Amino acid sequence: MRRTLTTRCWLAFFGLELLFGPLVVVAFEQLVGIEGYPLAHWLLGAAVLLKATLWGSFLTSQLKAYEKFARLPSAARSAAVVTQADAALQALPYRFGVFYAFAWMLAYGAASVLLFSVAGARVPVGPRVYEAVGLLLLGMGFGSFAFGFPLIGMLTAGAASDCWLFARKNGILLDRAPESLQFRIGMVAIALALGPTLWMAALGYVKQVESSEQQRTVLVKLAAAQLANAAHDALHGGATAVTALLKQRSSASVGAFIVDSRGAVTGAAAGPTRLDTDAPFREWLGARHAEPEAIFARVDLDSVAALARIDDEHAAVAVLDMPVAAPNGFVLSASIFVLVVAIWAPVCAIILARAISGPIERLTRAARSVVEDGELSTMGTLPVVQSDEVGILTEKFNDLMELMQGLAHAANAIAQGDLRVEVAGTGELPDSFRAMLKSLREIVRQIGETSVDLASAAAEIFAASQEQESAAASQSSAMVEISRTMDSLSDSAAHVSDAVQGVLSNAERTLKNTDEMVQRIGQLSSHAGRIGEILEVIRDIADKSDLLALNGSLEASRAGDGGRGFALVAGEMRRLAERVTASVHDVKKLVYDIRESGSSTVMATEESRKLAEGTTDAARQITFVTQQQRSGTEQVSQSVKNIADVVAQAVSATSQTRTSAQSLKTRADSLALIVRQFHVMKTEAA
Amino acid sequence: MSGSWIPVRIETEWLLLEAALIQEILGTEPWLAIPHTRSELPGVLAWRGRAVPLLDLAAVFGLSPLPPQSYRPRALVAQTERGFVAIPVDEAREVHALEPHRIRSAHAVEKPFSPSEAVLDGIVMAVLDLSALVFALTAGSTASGA
Numbered sequence: 001m002r003r004t005l006t007t008r009c010w011l012a013f014f015g016l017e018l019l020f021g022p023l024v025v026v027a028f029e030q031l032v033g034i035e036g037y038p039l040a041h042w043l044l045g046a047a048v049l050l051k052a053t054l055w056g057s058f059l060t061s062q063l064k065a066y067e068k069f070a071r072l073p074s075a076a077r078s079a080a081v082v083t084q085a086d087a088a089l090q091a092l093p094y095r096f097g098v099f100y101a102f103a104w105m106l107a108y109g110a111a112s113v114l115l116f117s118v119a120g121a122r123v124p125v126g127p128r129v130y131e132a133v134g135l136l137l138l139g140m141g142f143g144s145f146a147f148g149f150p151l152i153g154m155l156t157a158g159a160a161s162d163c164w165l166f167a168r169k170n171g172i173l174l175d176r177a178p179e180s181l182q183f184r185i186g187m188v189a190i191a192l193a194l195g196p197t198l199w200m201a202a203l204g205y206v207k208q209v210e211s212s213e214q215q216r217t218v219l220v221k222l223a224a225a226q227l228a229n230a231a232h233d234a235l236h237g238g239a240t241a242v243t244a245l246l247k248q249r250s251s252a253s254v255g256a257f258i259v260d261s262r263g264a265v266t267g268a269a270a271g272p273t274r275l276d277t278d279a280p281f282r283e284w285l286g287a288r289h290a291e292p293e294a295i296f297a298r299v300d301l302d303s304v305a306a307l308a309r310i311d312d313e314h315a316a317v318a319v320l321d322m323p324v325a326a327p328n329g330f331v332l333s334a335s336i337f338v339l340v341v342a343i344w345a346p347v348c349a350i351i352l353a354r355a356i357s358g359p360i361e362r363l364t365r366a367a368r369s370v371v372e373d374g375e376l377s378t379m380g381t382l383p384v385v386q387s388d389e390v391g392i393l394t395e396k397f398n399d400l401m402e403l404m405q406g407l408a409h410a411a412n413a414i415a416q417g418d419l420r421v422e423v424a425g426t427g428e429l430p431d432s433f434r435a436m437l438k439s440l441r442e443i444v445r446q447i448g449e450t451s452v453d454l455a456s457a458a459a460e461i462f463a464a465s466q467e468q469e470s471a472a473a474s475q476s477s478a479m480v481e482i483s484r485t486m487d488s489l490s491d492s493a494a495h496v497s498d499a500v501q502g503v504l505s506n507a508e509r510t511l512k513n514t515d516e517m518v519q520r521i522g523q524l525s526s527h528a529g530r531i532g533e534i535l536e537v538i539r540d541i542a543d544k545s546d547l548l549a550l551n552g553s554l555e556a557s558r559a560g561d562g563g564r565g566f567a568l569v570a571g572e573m574r575r576l577a578e579r580v581t582a583s584v585h586d587v588k589k590l591v592y593d594i595r596e597s598g599s600s601t602v603m604a605t606e607e608s609r610k611l612a613e614g615t616t617d618a619a620r621q622i623t624f625v626t627q628q629q630r631s632g633t634e635q636v637s638q639s640v641k642n643i644a645d646v647v648a649q650a651v652s653a654t655s656q657t658r659t660s661a662q663s664l665k666t667r668a669d670s671l672a673l674i675v676r677q678f679h680v681m682k683t684e685a686a
Numbered sequence: 687m688s689g690s691w692i693p694v695r696i697e698t699e700w701l702l703l704e705a706a707l708i709q710e711i712l713g714t715e716p717w718l719a720i721p722h723t724r725s726e727l728p729g730v731l732a733w734r735g736r737a738v739p740l741l742d743l744a745a746v747f748g749l750s751p752l753p754p755q756s757y758r759p760r761a762l763v764a765q766t767e768r769g770f771v772a773i774p775v776d777e778a779r780e781v782h783a784l785e786p787h788r789i790r791s792a793h794a795v796e797k798p799f800s801p802s803e804a805v806l807d808g809i810v811m812a813v814l815d816l817s818a819l820v821f822a823l824t825a826g827s828t829a830s831g832a
Contacts, residue, residue: 543713543759550692550711550760553780557690557705571780
């Protein structure tokens with residue numbers, strides 16, 4: 001499983017905690033004088049855990065943006081994710097260095113406060129320990145910053161490189177504030193100097209305080225012993241001798257008095273003694289008075305008291321009113337030393353940083369001048385001050401600049417058209433340059449040859465396109481004329497078609513009328529036939545009437561005079577029948593004529609019908625042919641128009657070709673002129 | 687001669703027949719041709735249940751004789767002394783009573799059995815002596831039904 005950056009950083013700092021944590025705890029206990037107390041172990045262990053928790057949480061929160069960047073696939077990384085991750089990584093060394101230092105100070109400070117205030121009764125608190133602890137915390141702060149700042153920078157350098165490379169590859173602009181290497185080196189140097197210095201100052205301060213305390217104890221015990229020896233004789237000499245002795249032994253800082261087993265005090269002081277005002281001191285004296293030991297000492301921060309037994313009843317007591325403190329000379333010397341270090345360390349750091357970063361800055365300015373301003377030819381040789389890493393870097397930078405200047409000179413010569421230039425040097429870049437130069441010479445040679453061929457071909461194309469354009473223009477005019485003719489033909493065909501359509505319509509109407517006429521004539525003939533039949537009946541009736549009239553006339557004649565009238569009627573009747581018969585005959589003749597006329601009309605109509613049918617068929621054929629002709633004419637007209645368009649396009653294309661050929665020839669000539677500006681070696685040119 | 691007369695026409699010839707002899711005037715009647723007879727009497731005609739000889743006056747007067755299976759519009763059945771005869775004619779008119787003075791002798795070309803003539807309706811009509819004709823034709827034989 002791949003470890004995340006947070007895990008790696010956490011493991012690294014936790015390893016340091018495992019390495020330095022116990023040592024610092026032991027050193028802290030030794031320095032403060034609490035090494036023999038388990039409660040101090042627990043509290044300082046808790047301080048270590050608190051410290052690890054604090055910086056671990058802070059580290060995790062600060063690296064969250066980068067972890068998101070690292071967790072996402074490349075395609076899913078947005079610009080915001082990249083910039084946020086890079087910003088977090090850039091700010092991390094300063095933030096974490098400061099927080100790490102404060103974590104150390106806070107953890108040990110809190111543990112000390114708890115230890116001395118809450119559990120002070122069970123843990124002996126030495127005199128002036130708080131000042132020493134304060135110096136220790138400052139030393140811890142500077143010391144932890146001195147390795148926390150560069151270490152976290154070293155651990156996250158790879159991640160910052162990844163962000164930068166990804167942003168550069170994807171065109172993402174990173175908002176990185178300019179940084180000073182001198183400032184970073186100076187900060188680390190100050191922390192490195194002040195951390196141990198403050199630690200040593202605390203150690204010296206503690207030792208000075210311990211020495212002062214021992215001195216006070218020795219002084220007060222000696223005073224008490226001397227008082228006890230002198231008081232032994234004075235007690236036998238009376239009160240005056242004692243008072244004189246005590247007055248002799250007392251001074252501004254040392255109080256001397258004698259106390260008996262009942263607690264009565266004989267002293268030189270006029271006012272109330274310390275036994276009157278200090279109850280704990282009084283209890284201490286009572287308790288010590290009963291013990292068999294000869295000399296006891298009680299140490300306070302402001303004073304030291306000693307009791308020396310004189311006899312079974314009396315004891316001499318000396319009180320030294322001198323607070324525990326480091327000597328003023330030590331404090332002054334330590335303060336001056338710390339001040340000197342606080343000044344000396346930044347100065348040294350700045351000098352060191354400038355000594356380191358000076359050549360690097362020169363390299364930076366030179367590289368920036370080359371990259372940003374392109375000032376390569378005016379670039380001088382950078383001085384090599386020392387043969388260290390920076391010196392070697394400067395030397396190699398000079399070599400690189402010489403190579404770049406050589407290549408720039410060659411490129412300039414090539415730009416001027418001089419391809420005879422030679423490129424010196426070894427390596428990929430000079431080799432590539434030489435290969436490029438070789439290819440360029442070959443290309444120029446080929447371009448020269450090609451430009452000549454191109455100019456010749458362009459001239460030929462120009463001439464051919466001119467002829468083609470002229471011919472195409474003639475074709476276009478002819479096509480336009482043909483198109484007009486075909487349009488006229490199409491219009492005529494349309495007119496003929498319309499006229500034939502009218503003829504066809506009339507012929508069809510005539511045919512229809514003829515058919516109706518034939519039908520009517522047939523009906524007329526049928527009616528005439530019917531009339532003939534009726535006439536035949538009438539004629540038959542008339543004939544029979546005539547016959548009856550004749551026979552009536554005959555009978556009337558037989559009747560004699562009586563039948564005379566009847567004979568007249570019969571005669572009229574016969575004549576009537578005769579006229580009827582004659583009329584029938586006439587009518588029959590007329591009917592016959594009608595039928596004959598009908599037959600003739602039918603025959604004539606049949607002829608007309610045949611003619612109409614012929615006309616219709618002919619009109620249809622004419623219509624069909626005319627439509628075919630019209631369609632064909634229109635197709636031909638459209639084809640001619642299409643051809644005319646194509647020819648017009650061909651004219652345009654040919655014109656463009658001619659123009660292009662002319663332009664091509666001009667460009668080929670220009671190309672030949674340009675190629676002639678290149679100076680290629682004679683052997684290669686040949 | 688006087689009395690009632692029936693004018694008949696055979697083709698272009700107008701004749702006057704004595705009305706007293708005419709029994710009935712028939713229309714177009716079919717007749718039966720009898721082979722090997724005289725052209726004036728070419729066949730017989732059925733009339734009232736008897737066969738009446740057909741007298742073709744056209745043949746008598748030198749006109750086109752009536753061919754078999756052909757007819758004339760009228761047929762007059764006449765009774766003579768020698769029996770009944772049927773005379774096919776093309777036209778017959780009503781009986782006319784003619785005073786004797788209107789009948790005169792034929793002064794032009796005399797027609798067979800027509801010794802006299804009369805003018806009726808502006809037409810010169812020969813007066814046919816039917817009995818004489820029938821007698822002449824039936825001499826040596828008897829007419830049917832007599």
